[in-house]
Amino acid sequence: MRFRDGQWLVAEGVRIEYAEEVYRITPTPSGKGISLLCPTRKVMSRGDTLNLGTLSIDIEAAFDGVISVETTHWQGAIRRGPDFDLFPAGRPDVDAKITKTEAGTTVSAGGLSATVSGKPHEFDVSFHPTAGGKPLTTLLNRSVGLAYTPAPSSPMQLADTRIFKHYLFTQTTLSVGESIHGLGERFGPFNKVGQKVDLWNSDGGTSSDQAYKNISFWMSSRGYGVFIDTPERVELEIGSERCCRVQTSVEGQRLRWYLIYGPTPRDVLRRYSVLTGAPGRVPSWSFGLWLSTSFTTSYDEETVNTFLSGMKARDIPVEVFHFDCFWLKAFQWCDFEFDKDMFPDPQGQITRLKADGVVKKVCVWTNPYLGQASPVFAEAAAKGYLLKRKNGDVFQWDLWQTGMGIVDFTNPAACAWFVSCLERLFDTGVDCIKTDFGERIPSEDVQWFDSSVDPKRMHNYYTFVYNKLVYETLQKRYGTDEAVLFARSATAGSQRFPLTWGGDCESTPEAMAESLRGGLSLGLSGFAFWSVDIGGFEGYPPPWIYKRWVAFGLLCSHSRLHGSNSYRVPWTVDDDDQSDEGCSATLRKWTHLKARLMPYLFSQAQACVGAGLPLSLRAMCIEFPDDPTAWSLDRQFMLGDSLLVAPVFEEDGTVQFYLPEGSWTNFFTHEVKNGPGWFTETHKFGTLPLYVRPNTLLVLGKEGEKRTVYDYASDVEVRSYYAREGASAILVDNQGNKLGKLEVKNGEVVGSEVLTGEFRITVVNA
Template sequence: MKFNDGFWHLMEGVKANYAVAVQRTATASDELKLQSSTMPIRHRGDTLKGPVLNITVHSPADNIIGVKIDHFVHRPNVADYSLFPDGAPPKPSVQAAKTDSGSSLVSGKLVAEVTNNPYTLSFSAANKKLTFAGEKYQGLFDVPYKWTTQRASVTSCVATDFSSVPNPPSPPDKIRFINSELNISPGELFYGLGEQFGSFTKNGQRVSIWNADGGTSSEQAYKCVPFYVSNRGYGVFVNHPGEVEFDVGATKVSRLGIAVAGESLEYFIIYGDTPIEILERYTLLTGRPALPPTWTFGLWLSTSFLTSYSSETVFKLLEDYHGKDEAVVFARSGAAGGQRFPVHWGGDCESTFEAMAEATRGLLSLSISGYGYGAHDIGGFEGLPPAELYMRWVAFGMFSSHTRLHGSSSYRVPWLYGEQAAVAMSNLLEVKHRLMPYLYYYAIQAHQLGHPMHRTMFVEFPGDRTTHSLDRQYFLGRSLLVAPVFVPQGEDTEYYLPAGRWTEFKTGRTLDGPRWVKEAVALEDIPLWVRPGSVICLGPAKTGRPDYELARGLEVRVYELAEGETAEVGVPTGHGAALAGSVKATRKGGELIVETSGRGVELGAVGVFIAGVRVEGGGQSVGGDSRVVQVAGSGGKVVLKLVRV
């Protein structure tokens, strides 16, 4: 919501009552209760002038601090979000303190500090101020109705459709809002707010949290979430189920404004040492993703033009076929907490490279908003994609958690695009099937910890400033860097590799980062690079499906493990969240030691992808690749001698 005309002046007719001075503070074991006047109190008569804001600073869990601003406390007319739906966390370690000039609340590493006069509220952690609400950053605003007519909730079909509202009430003279601003530091960037298709970093944008069916090419979105992440090490979740309006430095360029219509606003500051920790704590607050069964990670085909059945009918059909707790249907809309009910796809997109990029931004924006999995309409929903676009999008889709061929008025089957497209899809699907032990382990991580399968480059490399604005590449799990291609055949694509020695998954070639890579990529390929220090478990070849015994006949690949390093990864059974055990690789004294834990893990081969060394002796090579040797029947431990070349 826009309250200001420039920085100093309010819009015509807008009346502001800012929280200016704390008049009373009460402390409890886990909260501060503040009463702030909206004008200076110089004498007793001033207490009768202007509204009073009640501000509660509290901590529901370690490293999470909530701020609730109330004018009139009343029962809301809409349901609140259900916080901690998976169960209440342990009681946080909280310390509240009060002095003559202010008060503070400490939760884990996160500290909230209040000054009384003028009233300010700041948040810090790890010897760094994260953000703050300064003097006159929070307040109550009465806004003439004419300035509110373009709000998303006012212009939606629910509000304007005659059949829905045949007798609309007369508009009020004014609408009341609570607005709270937080400081934007130099170089600070913001991500999230649900599945947003515009610029990946949200700086300079006004974003309304209000779902709408506007396609992927507009400011509207299907899955709006009032949660964002800052590259300064914190996230903010607004606990409000109605329209929330974010002004991310658009009106006041060094402030982020959060506005809701009504008398109450609550938000939570969530601290994490890393972006993945922030997401872990946010999904603790709003719920962890359910775990889709393994069969859902295969190839889906659906249409819009033949749909004449309900989601409930499909769900029941799948449940009858696969068994109880094994059914999944796709959803297009979502909200905060919607990650608990996967799987979601990205909505209606055009058949263009631009729309493919929109789908990518939407997927990454959604993933940093707490959603563990995602999909999109391969080839685009509207129109008929040309073959080269279709093949580029197929490659992108195969390295998304869920892969769906879907069109508005035509099938997206590969044979409509020629033999090359069909063969390319078959080959890429084979790679995805073999990657299922890796992929499903990270699906379990999403379910248990809230770590998304699709991870923005910033999430995995927050210390590399180059990654902070990258929106055309991502990690699938922790170890695979995916760089979809958004250009026609023959034109160079460009992507970024952070520091370290990276290995191309398909060819085994290595490149040292940090560097930008500019190259032409064949239509049947996609840049797929393995992070140094990784262990990746592959299933057997030619299974023809994603749902098999994921711990049997594993090919364990070890990538650029440095001398003295150890890397370990869990191995799923493929049945729910159960792990069969783990695989650990250690490079020490010229040897590579690969060990399994758990009786259910069965090794078939070990691949050594370390530049400058080869395996001496060992078993027979697999598929003519000397880097991969057979170790079947070796038990739970394999020792390979490494020789420099």
Template sequence: MKLKKGQLILLLIAVLQSAAIFTANAQITKIPHGILVKAGGQQIGLLAVKDAAFCLSLNDSIAPSTIKSVFIDESNKAMTSYTVISSPPSYGIKTSYGKLMINIDTEVWSLYDANGRMLIRDGIFSSTDTSIKITHTTEGELYGSGNKSTKKLEKNESNSSAGNGVADIPYFWNSAGYSAFGVSANDNNPATWNRTQNKTALTWTFAGKTANLYLWPAKTMYDGASGYVKLIGRPKLPPRWAFGYLQSQWGWADSAYIANVETKFRTHKLPVDAFIFDFEWYTTTPDYSVKKEGKEGFTDFTFNPQLFPHPAKQIAELKSQGIKFIGIRKPRLGNNLLLDTARKNGWLINPKTDSRDLNFSNAGLRKWFEEKTRPLLNAGVDAWWDDEGESYYTCYYWWNTAQRDLLASARPNYRHFTLNRSFSPGNQRFGYCTWSGDIYSTWPYLADVPKDLLNFSLAGMYYGACDIGGFHGTPAKELLVRWFQAGVFFPIMRSHSDIGTTARFPFLWGNDGEAAIRKALNLRYQLLPYIYSLGHEAYNTGAPIMRPLVMEFPTDTTIANMTDEWLVGKGLLAAPVLNEGGKRKIYFPNDTWYNYYSGDVIRGPKTIAVDKALDEIPVYVRAGTILPVGPVIQYSEQTSSTPLEIHIYPGKNGSFKMVEDDDTSYNYTKDDTRTTAYFWSDKTKTLTWKVSGRYSGKNVYKTIKAVLGKKEKVATLGKKGSVVFK
């Protein structure tokens, strides 16, 4: 197109005006994804990143901070459109979701949402030779930094460290309407934050001379989570079998013992998807007494012949019964010769101490470790249980990197799954579960578990678990049963026990105990279509499977810190008995709720008292919920010709997307799924559905039974359809 003379002049003026922004003052420079300014002797980048967030980048070089962090998802190549704002002495960038500004004279920065509302009005910064601090006033309540500094949902600090079943991360969502995530120059010395006792000011601390503070407007916890996973990565799904019941213990005696337990589970109709083996699967003696030089003959990468004289054959037999093999791993070596190799190559964290822990961040060590582990995968091992890896903050990240890379080589396109005792940001990209550590078999520890797992959910760790029954000690029957019942509503359901205690095998706990646990396990498996679909929702949107009530009812101050009841998705309210005696009070927020078993209606806000028999679980469903309920099966991959039940809870319109796939591959990341979008019209009493996606495996449901109260209607799914309840 040929421009006229007047148009050329106007274009030239616009270009010159734009250039003037960056030339009139040498402190202002345009850089990729934003601008670089100089204020207070500090180079400051204002960047737009990942189609979700701003980055306030402080550094001591001319270029913007180029911190390389495993916390950030580098596979997300999304580019954010932005415009530069120049109103000297204030400069900034503006995107569709807000703007980030700084005054180079006062050195004050501020954050705004898309509507121009100021979210942070007076941010300041300071630096020394060893650290950077970023401070601003703050309003609202803070959520999301983990469970180490406190198990409460509301936070006032994060010490950003990892421990036995606990983790703090440099992140929070503020109810004032934004989220923040800090990245330091060293992932193993992460940023921390805390606010003053009167909650008026918040300070981030970054070790070193560089700091990246990511900020994004987020009106709700859902908005915060959505932006967070765009930044640090989507939570990949474990294989579907990991959503079933996982039976663990320390103390599997021998091969006959394993075969007997397998037989008992199947003949007693106790659903289970995996056996998890402690030390005894690979060594005859734990390594806790092994000296730093190692022990001659210690086995690190073989099967213990007492338990597995024929590993491949025995594991294949377990799998024929729908039972996967998960083996414990430690982040260290016990064999003296292997330790000599590791020490010679510089693969230990600190070779001068008694520690035998491996430095998995070393690429050479990971490659060696993979090849030592490959024969175990070739024998049929399905997943790993990684324990005691808290020696440095990113240990589990690099450890899982080695295991994932090996799996991709040995078993291409099979989903990675591990159980880990802590986590750091970014680990959710693996298909990663964290359990709440080596806890005791007491009622207070049971009550703490949902506190831990809800905090995990808000911190970006979507697959939380615990040692059902507690690890240390033998629980009373009532305690174990109630723990199983709570476990139905955890993202991952796993029991475990210390050596020398009574195993958490349901058939060891009396007829009434076994019957109550069987009932709980049956419910878990019936809810798998719902829970697995929520896993897909988490991957696609960042919404966690296990959610605190405050996530759905943010203005209800009664539930701001409530953890003894929670939501699974948006519609299922779990209120298990967490104390001795079967009695508890249950709070219902402002909505209409249905008793899952009786259909009785409760209208909130309201608190009721319940008294439940040993086999009874308090669980309720929110009006407008469409709940898919599958048949009772003995393991997740077992097929059934029984129609999928679609339970409808009237009172308002509702919708739900049920997702099916091949259960084990990463093809779902390439949209190879089958999604059935259900919609309930409360006015016309009509359930409609539409099926989309290219997946068409034999495991998909072909018929449904729509259930509305006592009314039932069977229909073929097809591509779309509807049923009307008159």
């Protein structure tokens, strides 16, 4: 929200009060920080302490490299939930140090410090590395404040605050050339400087400034990140109100955020995952191809059988088949009952599909809404399982489903009922769940079962409790590391419940680029795994777009064919073109390639979970933070540590991409290009710019491998790309357990005793 009209004027209808100086510094109750008493005008005499507001700013050491900053106006405001589930693996100890010199008072948390200027009548808080060096960011004059709208003309009017909105805001400085990234799955420009961003989950598609996954965390190219610790609406002006500042504002009496020091993006993400939770593990089978019925298409048991037999006949392995919405009876979404007119024997059908070997796993679409036409609506309403209005009515609207109610997950009985519905699906043979929706949660005229929660905070937080419940139910049934979601909405911490996909995109190259930007931003928000609707969701993709999207989608961590009102099996896209450049042949090539990459991908996946890193899409700046160009690249990505991917967006196959410093090797041709520099290539549908980073040992499945799950140490090929002394690759089995380590020592690859079968080691580049 903008509170000013340019640099000199306050916006019409707004009153602002700033923290003008630090009047007093005292220790915080924890002993790990300091509390600043900041009057909203300079206190030059005792009389100046009367009839004015103050802001309290608590600066505390959270853990090594992380400091929290909490600003409060009125301390008596009730602290309503829900709150983010922080430090889920336990809070690390911190060696908090507070020192005072003539220059000021410093709070240190290991490698990060905050220094409050000791100059009289000044407000200046600098965040900097403890060991010295340039400041990361600063709270300067008139950078912390409160605002009222409409502007009261007299303090007496604030005896009744119901007619006023009260905001708190902070403004951290933006340095020259600094860029800002993350904030969830955002589809607009990769660098957020110059943008206004509202963190409020919305079902807005991929071609707007709205987002399904609003994550209150951003990363700076200057070596730090900021996590805003509230699930309520957060409004950011990122160099868009004041060009040299990032403004964060919330409606309320408190605002807390954590500054997270790197100095590298990897360090920032690792510390962020300590704070909000590490990404959950995913099973190896989930990396295979997922095939969907699509959304509003007409399908029944015969349709499903035809799709899967057609894929098998074309040598395109399908790991997971997904039944989208119309496995349920129309108007009854989502009551967890197969439409018996279309699927008279769902358990038998699923059993037969698996026995025939045309698919390994089955997924179904769900959401937390219940249409009133369903026979179970009356029961759910009567038992208090649904969200209510303040007058006691069930909250209903005709948005999405007629008379739709919303499951109230603050009610333990509603949670137990929802779990029982899921368990019946598991009994039918369902292995994983697509948890759609969770964004359109009302925040006005609602009463939750847990009356202590704030409806405005529940709007974004709802997706966390929804996906957590489903994920943990899957874990209980199938095992801790066998649970998989396909979720659309998310908030901070949702990375613990993988995985997510990019939402509703159009079938255009522009939408493919939008989706790529969304995946990059989400990866910089702590999410390890991500997918996209291959071919685009809306519309009828022409064959060339479908094939380009196949190449992109099979090099995401997870790969799903899904559409809206048209099928995504390849032969329906190009009238079953049988040529080597047809849709079927293209899908087959890329599906087989991903299968062959599995020893590398699954090993990388384990490392990503441990470090809070994205597997794919991984922004180039994570791997090359010292290359200024890497912070602007939004049409390419890293797949793990060692593979660079540049999707093709042009019909004629031309693509421009950037290679950082070093000798990079084309995966397909072994041609070498030396960076840094920009390159242009032209590709048919079976290739794209896929380059191997120098100093890499790349472990691949055997030539012709088609399976997703196999022995990742047997019959493999180990390729050496300019591998120097110490270059290594970790080998894991298909459960993610470490088997051993290959390493270059004295010019030879050692550790091969863990390999079995007819393995080979190929030196691609010496």
